Amino acid sequence: MVYRTATTLDAVRARGVVRAVVSQGIRGLSLPDGHGGWSGLDTDVARAVAAAALGDGGAVEWLPTDPGERLTRLTSGAADLTTCNLSWTLGREAREPVLFAGVTCYDGEGFLVRTADRISGPEQLAGQRLATQAGTTTAGNLAAWFGARGLEVEPVAYATPAEALAGYADGTCAAYVLDRIALAGARATLPRPADHVVLETAISREPMALAVRDDDPAWFRVCRWVLQFLVGAEDAVREGGSARAAADLAGRHGPALGLDETWAHRILDAVGTYGDVYERNLGPSSGLDVGRGANALWTDGGLHYPLPLN
Structure with a gap:
């Protein structure tokens, strides 16, 4: 049929x-x-x-x-x-x-950070400004993960991926938060990829x-x-x-x-x-x-x- x-x-x-x-x-x-x-x-x-x-x-x-x-x-x-x-x-x-x-x-959602900052885990970002994309679930994921540990961060929402990456790259934000695979792609576009690392920890599914x-x-x-x-x-x-x-x-x-x-x-x-x-x-x-x-x-x-x- x-x-x-x-x-x-x-x-x-x-x-x-x-x-x-x-x-x-x-x-x-x-x-x-x-x-x-x-x-x-x-x-x-x-x-x-x-x-x-x-x-x-x-x-x-x-x-x-x-x-x-x-x-x-x-x-x-x-x-x-x-x-x-x-x-x-x-x-x-x-x-x-x-x-x-x-x-x-x-x-899973992760973090792109500067190698020079020697950050090995998300908890070291407590109190920092973090670049995110508007319209995603990132802010909620950050609140859930850090809140469960009695910590806070300040999500900064950007309209586009390019603007969010720029907000991280120019030092406005201490990290860029996005799905880890997408972060690998973002890292590769930076002038010196080796100066940045995607943390192993994922805070969401x-x-x-x-x-x-x-x-x-x-x-x-x-x-x-x-x-x-x-x-x-x-x-x-x-x-x-x-x-x-x-x-x-x-x-x-x-x-x-x-x-x-x-x-x-x-x-x-x-x-x-x-x-x-x-x-x-x-x-x-x-x-x-x-x-x-x-x-x-x-x-x-x-x-x-x-x-x-x-």
Whole structure:
């Protein structure tokens, strides 16, 4: 039986592009090149959706958005999905007409500090001004972590990642607080990265996830299974099989998703497996060298556990 109420999928095909909300620029996740192109793990997820839905991983309209507007732009109908450093929380899914289709990257909020300050733990930042991004959960996370220890800090909210980093870099703030993976990208953009370090301690759980509106279950299924295929294809290779065989298996269900039988092969052609996406954007070859950690497959001690593709 073919399930066909995919109004969003129909609209995407009529438009010829997937409209994707992304960050305003975070290396490793979603970063513009100044010529209309974007790179990063989040943008590769959007390309994977476009490859499955439209047959072209490049058919994406990028919508860089302030943190506070990441879901508003989606729920207003101006975007088809949100893929940026947006954490999946009960509050967001309960208050907003959205569903999270799956975790793209597991992370936690951390601190970028100056090496010369010899800070080894967040508690040493008590009483200091800390740069944050407006519209994020950072202020609440800071209040919870420091408050539980009888300590206080002064969050200073900036409108954009660039302004927050500048507020740290010019000495206005003692640290920059953001998801640790995003901080690795921010550190790499500073004139002397070796003069700065991301602390090991994470003060929160930040499962960054792909979000869609809750009014179209068929589009939700497409996006969820695009993510699951990325992880499942890496798992197939890890277990001694092949990503192409996994694509053949997943492809059989394409018509029931409103796609065709080659949708998963197109994802491989566009971005590869989840492992390829991570290595290209966050691994050693990216210049960031962010270890897989929780983002490894479950068989390697991580949290990515692929659902069966049969």
